[in-house]
Amino acid sequence: MKYLLPSVFILLLGGCAGEYTFNSNLDSDAINDYFKASDVTVYEGTLQPVGPFEVKGMVEGETCQVSENDAPASVSEARTLARRAAADKQANGLVIKNCLLIEEASQNCVSRALCVGQAIVTTNIQQ
Secondary structure, three states: OOOHHHHHHHHHHHEEEOOOOOOOOOOHHHHHHHHHHOOEEEEEOOOOOOOOOOEEEEEEEEEEOOOOOOOOOOOOHHHHHHHHHHHOOOOOEEEEEEEEOOOOOOOOOOEEEEEEEEEEEEEOOOO
16 A cells, blocks of 8 residues: 555656646737736826926726616726826826716716826836
């Protein structure tokens, strides 16, 4: 018995060895697109860009709670969508001008969140 258990263990480990490859349905471009908002620094309130910067244009992010059973609209998600829009303009910064949460139901949304800002390119990124 004391020789049987190690022999079985070695056979099981030997079965795991081989030339295995990993195939995924994930697209590397989609992953880069998903994380591109993290490359944009958000400047809001007392945190403002230091040094010269170039304005690339206005951007916005908007979320909508379509039905009562959906997740409520959030300002943080709207801000992330604005960061993604700034990244689409090849900006590395976003100066938030205003974020608004509208909890009054409209024809299309139960609640809505909106963030508007300027997409900028800075030479110095404040951390």
